[in-house]
Amino acid sequence: MSFSEMIQSLDKYLAFEIFKINDTSVTVYSLMTFLILVVVFSFLSKFISKVLIGRPLNKFQVDQGVHYVIVRVSHYIMLMIGALIAFQFIGIDLSGLTVIFGFLSVGIGFGLQGITANIFAGLVLLFGRPIKVGDRITVANELGDVTEINMRATTIKTPDNISIIVPNEQFVSGTVINWSHGQRKVRTEVKVGVSYSSDLELVKSTMKKVAEDNNEVLKSPEPEVLLTNFGDSSWDMKLLAWINDPTRIYNVQSELNCAIVHAFRENNIEIPFPQRDLHVRSPLPVPIAGKPE
Numbered sequence: 001m002s003f004s005e006m007i008q009s010l011d012k013y014l015a016f017e018i019f020k021i022n023d024t025s026v027t028v029y030s031l032m033t034f035l036i037l038v039v040v041f042s043f044l045s046k047f048i049s050k051v052l053i054g055r056p057l058n059k060f061q062v063d064q065g066v067h068y069v070i071v072r073v074s075h076y077i078m079l080m081i082g083a084l085i086a087f088q089f090i091g092i093d094l095s096g097l098t099v100i101f102g103f104l105s106v107g108i109g110f111g112l113q114g115i116t117a118n119i120f121a122g123l124v125l126l127f128g129r130p131i132k133v134g135d136r137i138t139v140a141n142e143l144g145d146v147t148e149i150n151m152r153a154t155t156i157k158t159p160d161n162i163s164i165i166v167p168n169e170q171f172v173s174g175t176v177i178n179w180s181h182g183q184r185k186v187r188t189e190v191k192v193g194v195s196y197s198s199d200l201e202l203v204k205s206t207m208k209k210v211a212e213d214n215n216e217v218l219k220s221p222e223p224e225v226l227l228t229n230f231g232d233s234s235w236d237m238k239l240l241a242w243i244n245d246p247t248r249i250y251n252v253q254s255e256l257n258c259a260i261v262h263a264f265r266e267n268n269i270e271i272p273f274p275q276r277d278l279h280v281r282s283p284l285p286v287p288i289a290g291k292p293e
Contacts, residue, residue: 034086041082045075072126072149115152121168122151131171131178136246138177139166145247159247179246185218186246190256193234195270200227203237206267210259211241216252218242233272 124130126149131137135146137156142164144156153165170176179186194203204225211223221242229236239260243252264271 037086038082041078041086045078045082048074048078076151118152118168121172122149122154124172125149125154125168130181131176135178135180137179139170139174142166159250179249184246185242185244186249187240187242188249188253188256189241190239190253190260191228192237192239192257192260193231193271194237194264195234195272198235198269200235202267203235203269206263206269207237207239207260210256210263211239214241214252214255214259216243216245216248216255218244 131146131149131154133146133149137144137146139156142156142158144158144162144164146154147157147163148155149168151168153167154171156164156166158164190207192207204227207225208223211217212219217223218241223239223241226238226240227235228238239256241252241256243249261271263269
C-alpha cells in the first residue's frame with residue numbers, strides 16, 4: 001500500500017460518522033478534536049488559575065480562604081469556556097443539546113440527588129464561605145483543618161495527619177463547629193483542685209502568673225482565675241486564657257498544666273487526693289444461749 005493510499009484510508013477512517021446531533025455529524029476526527037481541546041483547556045485552566053492568578057495573590061498576601069476561592073472559581077470558569085469552545089469548534093450547536101440535557105436532568109433528579117445536593121452545597125461553601133481552607137473545624141465529631149473544598153466533597157486533615165473526606169451537604173445541613181470563623185482567637189481552660197488549707201490569693205496569683213509567662217497566651221483579654229466549686233476535698237479552680245491559634249489549643253493546655261505543677265511545688269500549694277473518712281466502732285456483744293445477759 002502506497003503512502004497516498006494510507007493517507008486516504010486514514011482520512012476515510014477519521015471521517016467516519018459516529019452519530020448525529022441536530023443534523024450535525026460527529027465523526028472520529030471531530031470527537032478526537034473535541035477531546036484534545038478539553039484536555040488542552042484543562043491544563044490551561046490549571047496554569048492560568050495557579051500561575052497567572054495564584055502567584056500575584058500570594059505576592060499581595062491575600063487571605064488563604066479568599067485565595068483558594070478565586071483560584072478554584074477561575075479554574076471552573078476556564079473549564080466551562082473550554083467546553084463551550086470545543087463544542088463550537090467541532091460544529092455542534094449547543095441549542096441542539098438542550099433536549100438531551102433535558103432528558104438527562106430527569107435522570108439526575110431521580111438517580112443522582114445526593115451528588116447534585118453536594119455540588120450545590122459546594123457552591124454555597126465556596127461563595128458563602130461558612131468555612132474556608134485553613135479553618136480548624138469539628139464536624140461529625142471529627143476535629144481537623146480544612147485543606148481542600150471541591151465540588152462534591154471537602155477534605156479535612158486531623159491532627160493525626162489523617163485525611164477525612166466529608167460530603168459538602170453535611171456542612172450545609174448539619175452542625176459544624178468552626179474554631180476560626182471571623183477570627184482565630186479562642187479561649188482555653190485549665191482545671192485544678194487545691195487543698196482547703198491553701199492560701200487562696202496565692203493560688204490565684206500563681207495560676208495567673210503561669211498564664212502570663214506563656215508566650216502563646218494573649219495579654220488582652222487578660223487571663224482569669226476562677227473558684228468554680230467547693231469539692232469534697234478541694235477548691236476547684238479554673239484558669240481561662242486566650243490564644244491566637246486554635247490549632248495550638250491542646251499544646252497550650254499541656255504547657256499550662258505542666259507549669260502549674262512546677263509553680264505549685266515551688267509555692268507549697270497542695271493538689272489533694274480524694275479523701276474518704278472511715279469510722280470504725282467496737283462490735284456489739286453477742287448473747288450466748290443459757291447465759292444471763
